[in-house]
Amino acid sequence: MPRPDTLVFVTGTSTEVGKTWVAVRLAARLRVRGARVAARKPAQSFAAGQGPTDAELLAAATDENAEEVCPRHRWYVLAMAPPMAAEALGREALTIADLAAELRFPAGTDYGIVEGVGGPRSPLAADGDTVDLAAALRPDIVVLVADAGLGTINAVLLSAAALREWPLVVALNRFDPGDDLHAANRRWLADRAGLSVVADVEELADRVR
Ligand SMILES: [Mg+2]
Numbered sequence: 001m002p003r004p005d006t007l008v009f010v011t012g013t014s015t016e017v018g019k020t021w022v023a024v025r026l027a028a029r030l031r032v033r034g035a036r037v038a039a040r041k042p043a044q045s046f047a048a049g050q051g052p053t054d055a056e057l058l059a060a061a062t063d064e065n066a067e068e069v070c071p072r073h074r075w076y077v078l079a080m081a082p083p084m085a086a087e088a089l090g091r092e093a094l095t096i097a098d099l100a101a102e103l104r105f106p107a108g109t110d111y112g113i114v115e116g117v118g119g120p121r122s123p124l125a126a127d128g129d130t131v132d133l134a135a136a137l138r139p140d141i142v143v144l145v146a147d148a149g150l151g152t153i154n155a156v157l158l159s160a161a162a163l164r165e166w167p168l169v170v171a172l173n174r175f176d177p178g179d180d181l182h183a184a185n186r187r188w189l190a191d192r193a194g195l196s197v198v199a200d201v202e203e204l205a206d207r208v209r
Pocket of ligand 1: 019020021054115
């Protein structure tokens with residue numbers, strides 16, 4: 001496949017921590033800076049009638065079609081991890097190799113942003129998880145989206161250990177610089193754990209270069 005100049009793999013400490021939100025804002029920020037950005041969601045599962053899907057949000061941010069972001073046959077309308085949803089819906093089992101092979105980027109893409117599903121060890125296919133997909137894609141950088149508040153250090157350290165093969169930046173979502181706990185968490189992760197930590201999209205856009 002034509003590989004983007006920089007392949008940015010976005011995962012999170014868990015589901016609902018804001019992976020899509022961060023990916024959308026990063027894509028928009030990079031585009032404002034003049035970069036050509038494509039976003040990909042290898043598979044998505046969701047409950048019907050809950051608003052736009054991740055693929056639709058990413059497509060809006062990158063001026064693509066939602067079916068380019070996530071091929072229609074990888075949309076699972078059931079709020080379960082994709083391999084479980086596939087099974088429950090009677091659809092064909094999916095593999096990490098299938099998902100990796102389906103990723104296509106337009107020639108000349110500066111940044112390809114790939115959003116995983118759930119957390120690093122959430123099932124993504126019948127035979128693997130987000131860490132396995134990252135191993136197949138060999139990203140230039142992994143963005144680990146995390147909450148900024150209580151509990152985030154444990155979640156970040158466990159996730160970062162699973163992702164240690166690749167350069168990693170921790171993006172603290174919903175970070176409030178005026179919140180003492182958020183500021184202390186940021187310092188702990190950077191100074192004690194030695195992680196690269198950002199707290200806003202501008203810093204993140206600088207870091208993925
Ligand atoms: Mg998402």
